[in-house]
Amino acid sequence: MSSTHWRPTSGFSTSIWGGTMLELEGVQAGYPDQPVLHGVDLTVRTGERLAVLGRNGVGKTTLVRAVVGAIPVTAGKIRLDGERIDRLAAHKRVGAGIAHVPQGRGIFGELSILENLKVSACAVHGAGWRREIQQILEEFPMLAERAGHAARSLSGGQQQVLAIARALLTRPRLLVLDEPTEGIQPSILDTMADLLVDVNVARGVTLVVVEQKIDFAARLAERAVVVDRGRIHCAIALADLQGSRELQRELLAV
Numbered sequence: 478m479s480s481t482h483w484r485p486t487s488g489f490s491t492s493i494w495g496g497t498m499l500e501l502e503g504v505q506a507g508y509p510d511q512p513v514l515h516g517v518d519l520t521v522r523t524g525e526r527l528a529v530l531g532r533n534g535v536g537k538t539t540l541v542r543a544v545v546g547a548i549p550v551t552a553g554k555i556r557l558d559g560e561r562i563d564r565l566a567a568h569k570r571v572g573a574g575i576a577h578v579p580q581g582r583g584i585f586g587e588l589s590i591l592e593n594l595k596v597s598a599c600a601v602h603g604a605g606w607r608r609e610i611q612q613i614l615e616e617f618p619m620l621a622e623r624a625g626h627a628a629r630s631l632s633g634g635q636q637q638v639l640a641i642a643r644a645l646l647t648r649p650r651l652l653v654l655d656e657p658t659e660g661i662q663p664s665i666l667d668t669m670a671d672l673l674v675d676v677n678v679a680r681g682v683t684l685v686v687v688e689q690k691i692d693f694a695a696r697l698a699e700r701a702v703v704v705d706r707g708r709i710h711c712a713i714a715l716a717d718l719q720g721s722r723e724l725q726r727e728l729l730a731v
């Protein structure tokens with residue numbers, strides 16, 4: 478694979494990869510009546526931007542939930558910086574440096590933007606939450622301008638920015654996003670990708686992004702893996718995937 482295949486197209490510098498940050502080994506997980514993951518092996522390096530692709534229903538969200546602790550891991554191991562985390566409660570994984578932007582964003586539409594941020598900041602920073610929120614509002618002026626408005630009054634893209642800002646309040650080292658482009662306008666996809674590249678490069682946050690939109694994934698990620706039937710099916714160069722309708726149909730059914 479030529480290195481140009483996984484360089485982002487956005488003009489940002491490629492992040493500097495370190496050692497292993499997140500490691501999944503034979504991970505099995507699912508729901509009481511439905512096993513979904515049948516032995517996932519995956520390594521994410523410190524500082525990288527990884528896209529996780531795959532058709533609907535293959536287990537991408539289940540994989541994300543297993544990593545963040547939203548569902549139990551029934552077999553296998555998950556390590557963060559070499560330490561087992563698969564038995565840790567979800568809030569302890571936040572404390573260990575993992576933040577999650579769930580599919581559908583998970584923001585509270587009836588609460589104001591500020592209140593949405595408080596939910597996250599208070600949980601992590603205790604008394605220091607005001608300063609943390611002030612800092613994040615300085616970085617996201619769009620949110621500052623609308624701080625008192627109900628979150629549901631934001632556009633899909635703006636809600637996604639809120640979900641990302643809320644996740645960043647926990648000062649993660651690893652940010653896991655599940656289909657961040659769902660329900661946002663095509664015209665702001667590039668901006669969204671560039672924002673996430675900036676989060677990676679400027680803050681040094683490692684990114685794992687579950688995505689269905691190939692051009693978005695190619696602009697954002699340096700590397701991609703494809704999930705199929707509850708396992709990591711293969712790694713793929715995003716440029717190869719972009720250039721081949723046949724591969725897209727085979728691996729993603731799009």
Ligand SMILES: Nc1ncnc2c1ncn2[C@@H]1O[C@H](COP(=O)(O)OP(=O)(O)O)[C@@H](O)[C@H]1O
Nearest residue numbers: 508511513531532533534535536537538539540
């Ligand atoms: N809460 C749930 N309870 C039972 N089955 C579920 C639940 N959520 C998802 N599933 C099933 O698990 C499988 C994988 O789903 P999911 O991980 O959401 O796939 P993806 O994110 O790749 O579209 C699907 O067959 C789906 O129907």
Ligand SMILES: [Mg+2]
Nearest residue numbers: 537538539580
């Ligand atoms: Mg999903």
